[in-house]
Amino acid sequence: MIEFRLQADSRILRAILPKIEEAFALMSKHPWHVTFPCPTLEDEDLSSAWDESLDQEFSADRIALAKLLRGKKLPHGYVELEEESAESAVRGLSELRLIVRQNLLAEITDDQLESGDFDLEKCKGPVKLGYFSYLILAEIQENLISCMN
Amino acid sequence: MSPSLPAPELKEKIEEQLDTAKLWKVIVLNDPVNLMNYVVMVFRKVFGFNETKANKHMMEVHELGKSVLWIGEREQAESYVYQLQRWKLQTIMEVDD
Numbered sequence: 001m002i003e004f005r006l007q008a009d010s011r012i013l014r015a016i017l018p019k020i021e022e023a024f025a026l027m028s029k030h031p032w033h034v035t036f037p038c039p040t041l042e043d044e045d046l047s048s049a050w051d052e053s054l055d056q057e058f059s060a061d062r063i064a065l066a067k068l069l070r071g072k073k074l075p076h077g078y079v080e081l082e083e084e085s086a087e088s089a090v091r092g093l094s095e096l097r098l099i100v101r102q103n104l105l106a107e108i109t110d111d112q113l114e115s116g117d118f119d120l121e122k123c124k125g126p127v128k129l130g131y132f133s134y135l136i137l138a139e140i141q142e143n144l145i146s147c148m149n
Numbered sequence: 150m151s152p153s154l155p156a157p158e159l160k161e162k163i164e165e166q167l168d169t170a171k172l173w174k175v176i177v178l179n180d181p182v183n184l185m186n187y188v189v190m191v192f193r194k195v196f197g198f199n200e201t202k203a204n205k206h207m208m209e210v211h212e213l214g215k216s217v218l219w220i221g222e223r224e225q226a227e228s229y230v231y232q233l234q235r236w237k238l239q240t241i242m243e244v245d246d
Contacts, residue, residue, distance in 0.1 A: 036234035039227060039242045050231065057235050090187070094237040097182050110181040138184055145190055 065092030104130025
């Protein structure tokens with residue numbers, strides 16, 4: 001079993017968990033075949049098999065991620081996950097961060113997001129919550145990767 | 150007298166053979182979302198790179214916007230693109246000129 005404690009204050013965590021759940025619900029509706037297209041689009045059979053197979057892989061990753069996000073101790077700052085689900089959950093976290101970026105942080109540019117060089121105080125409430133969600137998900141992913149190594 | 154043009158099926162076969170003879174580049178594009186240590190981990194897992202080589206490619210993606218990870222036959226290139234997309238990295242493949 002992988003276990004670690006997040007640095008984030010549990011009050012902040014409880015405030016952003018509903019936002020993370022909202023973003024999680026959007027994951028399966030996103031047209032991922034547009035973001036991750038088959039490189040041989042002219043081959044319809046390959047393209048269709050490609051999309052279907054990736055879709056199945058992404059679904060499996062979401063199941064692992066759901067286990068992590070619905071952990072009883074998460075609202076208190078503790079992450080728990082079975083080791084065999086870690087790799088899938090790490091991939092799922094990337095997908096979830098992509099969703100948060102596209103849906104909640106659309107007004108922040110790529111450069112600002114990468115450098116962190118923007119005035120969070122001037123952002124609206126939902127953007128602030130989105131940004132904290134984005135950071136917490138990164139912290140969880142970094143810790144999981146360390147545990148896997 | 151010029152030779153007659155090949156029949157459509159023959160032309161298709163020749164194009165197919167020429168296509169398989171080409172080399173393809175697997176290219177990972179930068180995105181602002183995936184973490185540096187995540188990208189390094191993925192390169193190590195997918196290509197079996199050591200830490201130094203994986204780091205070099207990650208920095209290329211970060212600083213230049215893209216990095217060529219592998220060059221070779223089309224089928225293997227497609228397999229690598231699939232694996233990298235499975236890890237949610239934006240990846241394309243192009244003919245190596």
